[in-house]
Amino acid sequence: MILSVKNVTKSYGNLHVLKAVNLACKAGEICGLLGANGAGKTTLFKIILGLIQPDSGTVTLNVKGVKPIGGIIEKPALYEYLNARENLRLFCKIQGLKLSDSELELKLKEVGLPVDRHDPVRNFSMGMKQRLAIAIAMLNHPKCLILDEPFSGLDPLGITALRGLITDLAEKEGLAIIISSHIIEELSKICNMLYVIKDGSIIKSGPTQELIVHNTTSYSFSAPDIKNARVLKGYEVQFKGNSASVQLKAEEVPKLIQKLQEEQIYITSCVPELNMDKLFDYSKV
Incomplete structure (x- = not known):
């Protein structure tokens, strides 16, 4: 198992955001976290990524390497006045990674972005921004990838293309991928396992198609x-x-x-x- 979350709890004053949450994801597996806005999805992802600390419970990453986990929270965090290659180069510097121009070009190709565009990222579609953010999250070769509402704001073609990219990353790179969404149709097409979160609690979990049939x-x-x-x-x-x-x-x-x-x-x-x-x-x- 690449990622294991056990009995994670988080409160802000009297607001109980997460209540003894358990979740696990193994290599090559795509796990979906389904819940309405405010259910606790983003808070859980921030805890998994180490951005905030839980009140109790543990997050275990059974991975060795410079960067065990990468992710996108809420929306792509990009430098919009820079182009795609410049964004990659800057994030490489932040992570202490040195890549040649040819290696940067390969990173763009891996996520299906054009290598001949030199205009600022602010001109990109939301789907292209999501792809660039995934390329940045994949720098330093993490074994676990967290994607918070990656299909939000995409048109049907963009959703299909991004779904294909995520599937390839799981299958070809052997990544453990966790995706949050409130769109059950998209999670049903891509996820091996599904976790249903409501009011901070995981109320149902299991193989995606089994949950769909049972409900x-x-x-x-x-x-x-x-x-x-x-x-x-x-x-x-x-x-x-x-x-x-x-x-x-x-x-x-x-x-x-x-x-x-x-x-x-x-x-x-x-x-x-x-x-x-x-x-x-x-x-x-």
Whole structure:
């Protein structure tokens, strides 16, 4: 295990921000931290990065090296009047690292940034700034990477590109990566493990797809003429165009699809509809 967080607690006066939080992430694994704004995600990340101290509990990094962990908190901290290469060079100096121009160019290429742009970073899109911030976080080869709301402010293409970069870093570099977000759709596509945080407590955790299945109460089926399906009269259904939102359990899905095919209604997509109220319900752990 690269990172282990055990019983971490943090309060500010009477405000209990974190309550006995436990979390772990191993090499090559992407762990998601799902929670609403104010749930304690950023505070936990600051403690993991050593920026603030917990009241109690421990954070253990089983890594040797100059820089065991890197991260981005809240938003990329860049020198906007400098270009990408100059930002990298400055952060190298801060970290006591000397890289040649060719090595700096390689760092830019590794995160998918153009090497022929020399204009200030303030002209970059948010997605490009996130990529540059990841390149800076990766200086000195950390084995653990912390990303706080990395998809915030990105358009769909930017989200897809950044998701691919993060996946590559985990798979090819063997990094332990922890991502916080309030967007379950993005975490479900990228994370091996998911931790759900509410009011400073981890209320649910486990393999991402298992949590999604356990907290899904309906599925959206798409097919031409699905409104005419006789079998759906036995279910609680909401129709919208060529889609039907059907309340049923995961194990009932194959049987329903088979019955629809018997009526010559062929499903083009079947999408689980996560019940967020159930996912964030303390009583259903």
